[in-house]
Amino acid sequence: MKREFLKDLGIEGEAIDKIMAEHGKDVQDANNQVESLTTERDGLKEQLADHNSQLEDLKKSSKDNKELQDQLAQLQEANKNKDEEWQQKLADQSRDFKINEALRDSKARNPKAVLGLLDLDKVxxxxxxxxxxxxxxxxxxxxxxxxLFDTKSNQEADGPKGVQVTSLGNPSGGNGGNEPTMVQKIAQRMSGEK
Structure with missing residues (x-):
């Protein structure tokens, strides 16, 4: 987000500084999370490469022992499965991050509520x-x-905030519903009722 964007929206001075500071925190949190996950992934890849190298060395040195060969093959398969699990977890995390980002961009008022209405298995x-x-x-x-979304039409539907003056007088009635309103009194006089 750039300051010019906020200025174009009519936001000025201290409000821009506060918005930019808050946005900076969000960006920093996201960057920290990505960095943490990247470091974890790289460490796991390195461990997996070391294990596979050790298994290959053992396999070469023990060609005569059939039982050991079978154990090594099982370990290699287990390492392969673990690698696939980690890849899937990373892909799921990436997908979830992109979904949350899309919900934020769509101005969802309550992202958890919106998530409950989506079929995420298809995404x-x-x-x-x-x-x-x-x-x-x-x-x-x-x-x-x-x-569930902050949109211009929703803001208009919510109506302006604060005191509202209507042509009919006090919009809440203020009389507990016992007395007729001014409009009702005028209508009665016009019709000849009392």
Whole structure:
């Protein structure tokens, strides 16, 4: 986010500084999370490479022992499975991060509530790094449950905040419903009732 963007929205001075500081915290948190996951992934890759190297060395030195060969093959298969599990976990984390980012960009008031309305099993990350089978679902939720999103139309529907003056007098009635309103009194006089 750039300061010019906020200025174009009509935000000025100290408000921009506060928004930029808060945005900086979010970006820093995301960067820290990515860095942590990257470090963890690299460490696990290194461990896996070391284990595979050790297994290959053992396999070469023990060609005569069939039982040891079978154990080594099982260990290699287990290492391969663990690697696939880690790759899947990383892919799931990446997908979840992209989904949360998309919900934030869509101005979801309560991302957890919106997530409950989506079928996340169908959502994947394509080769281009974009979410697939997500936007259609999100648009459907926005259409059916628009109150879950901060949009211009929702803000207008909520109405202006503060005191509202109406042409009919006090909008709440203020009389507990016992006395007729001014409009009702005028209508009665016009019709000849008392």
């Amino acid at each position: 994947t990350v394509g080769k281009d790094g974009k979410l697939e089978n997500f936007n259609d679902q999100l648009e459907e939720v926005q259409k059916n449950d628009s109150y």
